[in-house]
Amino acid sequence: MNGPVIRLSVALVILLVAVPLAIVLLASVSGGERLTFPPESLSLxxxxxxxxxGEIRAALGRSLIVGFQVVVLSLIAGVPAAIALVRFRFRFRFPLGLFMILGVATPLIASAFAFLALFTWMGSLGSLWPISVGITVVNLPFLMxxxxxxxxxxDPRLEEAAATLGAEKVQTFLFVTLPGIMPGILSGTLMVFVLGISEFVISLLLYTINIQTLPIAMFASLRGPPPPEVAAAAGLYVLAAVLVVVTLTSLKSTEQFFYRND
Amino acid sequence: MSAHPMPASDAAGQPAIVRLAGVVKSYGSHNAIDHVDLEIRPRELFTLLGPSGSGKSTILRAIAGLTGIDGGTLTIEGRDVRDVPTHQRNIGMVFQSLALFPHMSVFDNIAFPLRMRREPQGGIGRRVAQALDIVRLPNIAKRLREEMQLEIVRLHREIDVTIINVTHDQVEAMILSDRVGVMNDGKLMQVGSGETLYRRPASRFVADFLGRANVIDGVLTGGPDGPAVVTPGGARIAVTPERTVAEGRAATAILRAEDIGMATAPASPASLAGEVALRLFEGETVYYEVTAPGIDRPVRLASRTGEIPVGAKVWLTWPRDKVWAVEAGHG
Structure with a gap:
């Protein structure tokens, strides 16, 4: 089983991951007026x-707004929820935990349909925030x-130690718990931000023509021959993903440095 | 103050700074703290000693307010602290894992309690410097653990605080403490100085837990030669004339390994005959196990010379006033 077989399968996986990324990045720097692959020349x-x-640029701006809204909503809901589920013992803790991660397990199209029905009934379609709320609900588990x-x-004893040293609950949270879970908050925030700026299914059902987000705008412009700016937008997404992965990896090592267990 | 009962005084005549009366903490049907009465005197270094799971840490956590209690009363400086949260109990706790704040500098770790208690900024810097001065002892990294323990004793005398320590290490307990409380299975078995616990244990458990003791069960019998614990097999273990167990009662003789002398000829008619079964060189002393007729477990003893080989016929003797007897089945 070892040796050549494993090496071959690893090579295959690397290839499968690399090919779409390579195509997107290569297409985003193609020369020519129209998008061709492989590109005949390279340019920006x-x-x-x-x-x-202007339309794509505005869509990019909306996607960034959605990303920030998702981050704020996720932090407000997700950080206290994660702390409660991990640290407190209360009735229905386990079923509640399962319920909170249901959002990520439900097929997106089903969730999206539910949000469409809800926000139509509320008369809220036509603004960006319903899209942000929907994306937050389905992606919250990643932050949690x-x-x-x-x-x-x-170490829970750090919080106990703080209490014995005279720290009130709020002080213990601010000076001990929060700095301790900051690596987790940062990496969770990055994840939901990237998921927010690139979300498609919920946006597709909840958008109206004047609030297209970037993925919707890209999808719309792909009905004809693909314009070069779509390739650039896809390239931006890939670069954002690379940036996040690199940041997460360095956070992980920071975390290990600060919180290694003896 | 008149609303509060006066703090109870202990044997030393000082009011207790921490007082537990009938304290119970249960997890399901198991009592982690089982009706414990305990008084800690001001400025003493008190150690709770016991095997893991005996409830010593639970008592410490209850005093700190990190664990609630299910019964009894717990007072600190005469005040019932049932509803006083940890941060208002004016205590400090050192955890076994140290629980240093990993995201803070050494300075910030030391300054943390001062800041939490809203000390003025200038004073904090000065006091952190003092704390660091204590750490900057000569060759601190090279100091042995034992020397550090002595350092704690020295510091405790200088800084005028009450310390409650928790350990399963009986040597540490005896070296460090003014008084020791021995715990077993949620119960406080005995409280006293290390020497008292070692020389005059109140129960078989305490005798067994501190040091290397031979615990030999039998019946306390009188006689012209003085009291002895007579085993079912007929061996006579001469014990102290101090009466702790009534004649004719089941009793356990506690014979310390270092109090037993061994010779290849009978030193007196009271000598216990036996045969060397095991000899282990331990450095300072040589550890022996001697099988003797009438005693089911081999007698353990420590010899300074250790010249007697395995298989030799030997006679064991001991000063009878060093051999304590407790009521059998008492712990």
């Missing part, structure tokens, strides 16, 4: 086209898992 034209296209894993590695 697609990115210039992206900046020049991240915060929870930080909490698990945080």
């Amino acid at each position: 034209n697609p990115y210039r086209a992206l900046i020049g296209n 898992f991240s915060v929870a894993s930080s909490l698990f590695s945080l």
Whole structure:
């Protein structure tokens, strides 16, 4: 089983992961007026086209707004929820935990349909915030898992020690718990931000024509021959993903440095 | 103050600074703290000693307010602290894991309690410097653990605080403490100085837990030669004439390994005959196990010379006033 077989399968996986990334990045720097693959020449034209296209630029702006709204909502809901589920013993703790992660397990199209029905009934369609709320609900577990894993590695005796040293509950949280779970909060925040700026299914059902987010705008423009700015937008997404992965890896090592268990 | 009962005084005549009366803490049907009465005197270094799971840490956590109690009363400086949260109990606790704040500098770790108690900023810097001065003892990294323990004793005398220590290490308990409380299965078995616990244990458990003791069950019998515990097999273990057990009662003789002398000829008619079964060189002393007729377990003893080989026929003797007897089945 070892040796060549494993090496071959690893190579295959690397190839499968790399090919779409390579195609996107390569296409985003193609020369020519129209998008071809493989590109005949290299240039930054697609990115210039992206900046020049007001509609795509506005969609990018909306996606960033959605990303920030998702981050704020996720932090408000997810951090206290993760702390409660990990640290407190209360009735229905386990079923509640399962319920909170149901959002990520439910098929997106089903959740999206539910949000469409809800926000239509509320008459809220046409603004960005219903999209942000929907994305937050389905992606909240990513932030909660991240915060929870930080909490698990945080020695609960640190909080007890703080109390014996005269710290009130609020002070213990601010000066001991919060700095301790900060790596988890940061990595969870990055994750839900990237998921927020790139979300498609919920946005597709909840958008109206004047609040297209970037993924919707890209999808819409792909009905004809693909314009170069779409390749640039896809390239931006890949770069954002790379940035997040690199940041998360360095956070992980920071966490291990600060919170290694003796 | 008149609303509060006066703090009870202990044998030393000082009011207790921490007082537990009938304290119970249960987890399901198991009592982690089982009706414990305990008084800690001001400025003493008190150690709770016991095997793991005996409830010593639970008592410490209850005093700190990290664990609630299910029964009895707990007072600190005469005040019932049932509803006083940890941060208002004016205590400090050192955890076995140290529980240093990993995201803070050494300075911030030391300054933490001062800041929490809203000390003025200037004073904090000065006091942290003092704390660091204590740490900067000569060759601190090279100091042995034992020397550090002595350092704690010295510091305790200088800084005028009450310390409650928890350990399963009986040597540490005896070296450090003014008084020791021995715990077993949630119960406080005995409280006293290390020497008292060692020389005059109130129960078989305490005798067994501190040091290397031979605990030999039998019946306390009188006689012209003085009292002895006579085993079912007929061996006579001469014990102290101090009466702790009534004649004719089941009793346990506690014979310390270091109090037993061994010779290859009978030193007196009271000598116990036996045969060397095991000899282990331990450095300072040589550890022996001697099988003797009438005693089911081999007698353990420590010899300074250790020249007697395995298989030799030997006679054991001991000063009878060093051999304590407790009522059998008492712990």
